[in-house]
Amino acid sequence: MVTPWIHNGSLTTYLEHHFIELTLEQKLRILRQVAAALNYLHSKGVVHGDLTANNILIDSDCNAHVADHGILTMCSELSGTSYIRSNVRWAAPELFEVAENEEPSTPPQPASDIYSFGCIMLQVRGVPWQLC
Template sequence: MGGIEIPRLTNRFFREIKISSTLNHENIVPLWGVACQFGVLPALVSPWLKNGTLTEYLQNRHKELPRGQQYALLRDVARGLEYLHSQLIVHGDLSGFNVLVDDDGKARITDFGLSALVPARISQALLPTAPGGTLHWIAPEYLRADASDVPSMLSQASDVYSFGGIMLQVLEGKIPYHYIPHTAALVGQVLQGITPRRPVVPVIIDEDWDFMQKCWLPHAASRPSATDIVTIMEARAMIVV
């Protein structure tokens, strides 16, 4: 591992411990402790969730998941996101790979290595050194941001954009932009503001598709809040059995 990578990993590791240690919510994977002697950096200790990531879970079980259970997964992610935002924390890398599903089928957000606290006075060691995020769910402003432009990188609205991708993934069963095989082409789509296309198979009702469009609005301030998302997802989960 090169000398350049160690400081970046150290900063990310410190940031994740700092943030994870403050969190306490049923839809957030808890940090149990830190263990040493597993490599260059200490290891974070969290519970083992055998269903794995949301992406893996959907690949294995989407066809058998009732619509109500799909909405319940989205409600869980929304509640976890609302909690983070209430604590003035931006996740920064919300994706199907950073949501785990526990033994009871409950979704729980994890991986806070790209997260940051958002009050004005904050240690620079806690800030991401460059825009992050997993491309298939990433908000376009992350790709456009200058690394020194902290406010554009730390946006609750960007998390909301990513939730739109998770909503599409849960309802369709495939990751956003699954039809684009090349990274460069995907980056171009996101930068141009071309959002994921609606599935040809009618698996998403108009109301849900319209809500995703709100999450993907190009003007970040016009996107719904995490609390708005919770309200919608809780209502969906209650209506659909």
């Protein structure tokens, strides 16, 4: 997979370097762009499955780009592993449910992405993770 170079890196990195100077309008613009990208993916039947601020890239014009969409779901289906990786802070609670009959875990749904988006909204707002 080849993608263009995104100058400002991930949203996590961008917030670390520019949080103080970002206006509310700029923060809302980023969140609107991420929401539009999620809406587009969901309208095509694609669930991101691993939406975190590390998978949102900010270009030189401060536009947000959602990356790695659907990669986690495809990899999990191929290898038969869990859908939850190291990004548990952003994972929806239903993804932690374990079936009693050891059936494969339920794949992420659009609602799982919306939960993750809510976590990103808190991060952009500046809420410390200890309060979440």
